[in-house]
Amino acid sequence: MELVFQTSEARRRLKERQQDLAYRKIERIWRRVDDMRLSVEKQSRALAAVANLAALVGGLELVVLVEAQFNVPNPSQLMLACFALFSSLAVGAMVIAAATALMLMVRISHFDVKHAVIHHRALDFARYWQLRCKGEWWLCLASFVVGLPCLLVSLALLAWLRFEGGVAAPVIVSVVSGMSLLLLVWVAAGFWGATGFWGSEGYRCPRWCGGRGNGRSRREVAHAAPGGAAGARGSSRRAYVAEEDEAEDGYGEGSAADARAVDGASAPEVAAGTGQATATPASGVDMQHDGYDGDDVAVSGFEQDGDGDDDELDDAHWAGAMPSAGQLV
Numbered sequence: 001m002e003l004v005f006q007t008s009e010a011r012r013r014l015k016e017r018q019q020d021l022a023y024r025k026i027e028r029i030w031r032r033v034d035d036m037r038l039s040v041e042k043q044s045r046a047l048a049a050v051a052n053l054a055a056l057v058g059g060l061e062l063v064v065l066v067e068a069q070f071n072v073p074n075p076s077q078l079m080l081a082c083f084a085l086f087s088s089l090a091v092g093a094m095v096i097a098a099a100t101a102l103m104l105m106v107r108i109s110h111f112d113v114k115h116a117v118i119h120h121r122a123l124d125f126a127r128y129w130q131l132r133c134k135g136e137w138w139l140c141l142a143s144f145v146v147g148l149p150c151l152l153v154s155l156a157l158l159a160w161l162r163f164e165g166g167v168a169a170p171v172i173v174s175v176v177s178g179m180s181l182l183l184l185v186w187v188a189a190g191f192w193g194a195t196g197f198w199g200s201e202g203y204r205c206p207r208w209c210g211g212r213g214n215g216r217s218r219r220e221v222a223h224a225a226p227g228g229a230a231g232a233r234g235s236s237r238r239a240y241v242a243e244e245d246e247a248e249d250g251y252g253e254g255s256a257a258d259a260r261a262v263d264g265a266s267a268p269e270v271a272a273g274t275g276q277a278t279a280t281p282a283s284g285v286d287m288q289h290d291g292y293d294g295d296d297v298a299v300s301g302f303e304q305d306g307d308g309d310d311d312e313l314d315d316a317h318w319a320g321a322m323p324s325a326g327q328l329v
Contacts, residue, residue: 039125043108048101050098051101064158065088083158096143097141097144
């Protein structure tokens with residue numbers, strides 16, 4: 001009776017473990033879907049903010065350009081030309097920023113989060129953004145940052161044209177515009193350096209422009225990756241293109257690209273087709289939520305002992321829990 005009770009208890013534990021593993025698999029999938037949706041929403045809000053502010057500043061500068069009136073009968077032709085130049089540059093830069101942000105919002109709205117998570121685990125939003133949207137995002141921010149100084153310069157020129165008979169008023173407007181321009185450059189340089197805007201998290205802006213100044217350079221970060229900068233960029237792009245090709249052929253189920261482009265594999269391994277489905281986490285991370293930190297193995301399936309088997313349940317893990325045939329006799 002005791003052996004029968006042990007057998008039934010072991011089978012019950014085995015069934016509960018299987019159900020728990022299946023639940024964790026579904027939970028990890030939906031957790032990743034939620035995280036990716038949050039990333040898409042955050043980037044959409046950033047694009048909307050840039051587009052709205054660029055449209056507002058561009059409209060303001062356009063009104064100034066059209067409605068500007070000068071009190072002097074014969075204004076300086078050089079100042080008029082400079083005012084027209086910087087005003088048109090400000091309007092054009094803001095239009096480019098707003099239009100680019102709008103097109104990026106349309107592009108990321110077509111990103112299918114469920115399809116990327118369930119069928120193509122290597123096709124995440126971060127890689128999609130780096131390969132398809134990062135250049136346009138840089139153009140959008142660069143146009144916006146170029147348009148703001150042009151607005152301040154045109155404001156100073158407008159003061160000299162409107163108050164040409166006096167000196168105090170144009171000087172005050174010019175000083176305020178110059179201080180605003182310097183503060184804008186300092187804040188923008190510090191922000192880009194602190195957030196790794198130029199393409200690597202290790203790059204930091206120097207201290208003189210408000211950055212931390214203690215990070216690695218872009219060259220050091222790029223060549224720290226396996227295969228150097230060119231190898232990392234090429235392998236990442238090849239893996240992404242392979243994923244898109246498989247997606248066009250029917251979700252890529254059972255394909256070679258879907259089997260090797262998995263989480264935990266490095267970029268050269270994914271490009272060469274040797275990426276494995278196992279990845280060992282750092283010590284102190286509880287991947288299975290069983291109360292033991294650093295002893296788990298994070299895999300795409302459910303591998304319990306690190307032997308390479310990617311089954312729903314590793315039988316070797318439960319070999320000691322089941323009674324032997326001799327004990328049942």
